[in-house]
Amino acid sequence: MRGLQNAVEPPTLLTIATKYLDDGGTGKHPRHLVKVNKNKAIPTLADVARRAKVSTATVSRCLNSPDQVVGETRERVLAAVADLGYAPNFGARALAAKQTNTVGAVIPTMENAVFARGLQAFQEELVRHGKTLLVASSAYQARLEDEQVRALVARGADALLLIGYDRNPKLYEFLEKRSVPTLVAWSYEEGHAQPCIGFDNTSSMVELARLVIGQGHRDIACISAPTATNDRARGRVEGIRLAMAEAGLDPRDLHLTEIAYGIETGETAFRQTLAAAPNTTVVMCGNDVLAIGALRAAKEMGLRVPADISITGFDDIEIAMLAEPALTTVHVPHREMGRRAAVMLINMLRDNETPRSVELPTDIRLRRSLGPVQ
Amino acid sequence: MRGLQNAVEPPTLLTIATKYLDDGGTGKHPRHLVKVNKNKAIPTLADVARRAKVSTATVSRCLNSPDQVVGETRERVLAAVADLGYAPNFGARALAAKQTNTVGAVIPTMENAVFARGLQAFQEELVRHGKTLLVASSAYQARLEDEQVRALVARGADALLLIGYDRNPKLYEFLEKRSVPTLVAWSYEEGHAQPCIGFDNTSSMVELARLVIGQGHRDIACISAPTATNDRARGRVEGIRLAMAEAGLDPRDLHLTEIAYGIETGETAFRQTLAAAPNTTVVMCGNDVLAIGALRAAKEMGLRVPADISITGFDDIEIAMLAEPALTTVHVPHREMGRRAAVMLINMLRDNETPRSVELPTDIRLRRSLGPVQ
DNA sequence: GTGAAAAATGTAAGCGCTTACATGTTTTCA
């Protein structure tokens, strides 16, 4: 930021001299350097005002609401701004104006394409409205997420985008107390104080599971991220169970393995699953990354997909389509979610009111990795 | 941010009453609301100080250099902080301390896994040092990048991470003038004022091209991102040419197609390439994403890879290994690059000096998509 | 126990903006 200069540069001869001489010996400024505008000190509003022979208020108005200033004056000020290479000091502006024009987002990780995509669209839309994005990631850890949220708020985030609803109620209280508009994405659930934009993880998975069951599968296994602190993962597992119950199967028969997201972990979980439940005919995975791992493990084990075993994913990231065989999965409109999340948050900031939550549709992408039971 | 509350909430009865009564009728505060700590006004440092019965300086020290405060006092202050739910005001802190503890990064896009990965590692390392990440993306457009860099600086970024060296010299001047420490990543080139961390795009590609030529390929085509404003893309193409010259081939015979990065664009470019240069036996792509597109197009065209045509990529993202056939590519240590970039930038911020640039090694991942000429 | 040095804490001056209100100047129109 602008003042940095003073902090990082060793005093030059000029500034040192200034230090002791420039207050005219009155002793009124015993401790602070007086700015010397040569010597590349960074210009302030006051410098601009002086040069343009107007008050600081007028300069400020020129910059923030130019139509309040008459043409001639404005030009003079703008010329001074250009001459001096002036740019406003961020901290001062934030302090005085009580907003930073910065929006924070805490996501599990940028390494999963779903978040990278969503965030990219989110950021693009923010820029369009003159906002900047602060990013932090939680690595799917509640404690880290908590810290990051607080850090972003402390860093002046005017509003926040969070993924999913599961988190410490204290954190929501904190956000409430600080009146930080917060939007939840990647989930759609009724009955929360915070608005959301997302999709219904449960019913999306119900739909996919119906399709799976329709193919004759009865021995279903699921590889999921840990469900205890992840409402999206929980919803997806629940979806499978609901569809099973609906089809007259016992939901308790679902063979569930919980493991962190990752290709390697997906491989591991797949092996474990088949070791523990050898009759499994389909492995429904909590996301595409796990499914890719499962696919790879299946290949290594000499199993043909889908002849010997079917595998499904969730998200429809690029890999899903490129895998061999291509992955049956649930397509989620990540980019749209990101873009619209930005719009909602900007409106919340402007109108200071809670908007209606938005449910986005998902759809099944039926590809070769899912086949009928042999 | 903190003071937002005043700005967005309509005055309540309580605050209205306060407005006119609370200065004890002295008229000393005719225009400003006096804070009412009930009624969810946001606590300030002064509130904490009052409650802990210490000075604001002590509270500040507790928060910023706790070891300067004796145990008992510190606990009392921290208790007050917790009771009040205090968190420092960002703008005030930035203004007074002349730094934001915020680092900016402008990358082409988060949607390419290489940047997502690098940025993820970058961010994790920043967090470890108490810094926050400001992100913007340029979509590979110079003008947009220029704007974003200026925006991040205006938003108080203490330091900046940029991708590649190619950009308007004016922008470098600007950064120089504002003394914003800047690190260039994804490139390694000598002779620039800004330090960098990255790899030598040219020599990495030379190595891969040697391997290709070693397999007997003579009719080489290349699909690259536009080279005019992208030193990395330019270096890679140059690498192919160098290797050709070295092998006694005419570098001008390289059939080059420039197109934006993307799977679809890769497909398109591949078709164009084979239409224009049907004797091509290998298509070397500027990155993995283009290569995946090429691979797909080849399949659609009924070409066997590598029997009929070889294809190579660059980056070694996840998809490269999962593709069918798996992609021969140049492995780049993106995560390490991101992590170390953060460390370098933090050191630059601390020591206020330009560090030595760091060259990271790359290595070839030879996989099935490259084979000998038939 | 004493005095000096070290450690802890307090005081208060900014940091560079925004903006409520005050003041001065030009329009408008009866």
Next chain:
DNA sequence: TGAAAACATGTAAGCGCTTACATTTTTCAC
């Protein structure tokens, strides 16, 4: 033509921190 309204600009009070320097308290060698 003159009073009111509309407009342009100025004045100066914060915004909530950090930190240089001042003051008070503790520590410790002798």
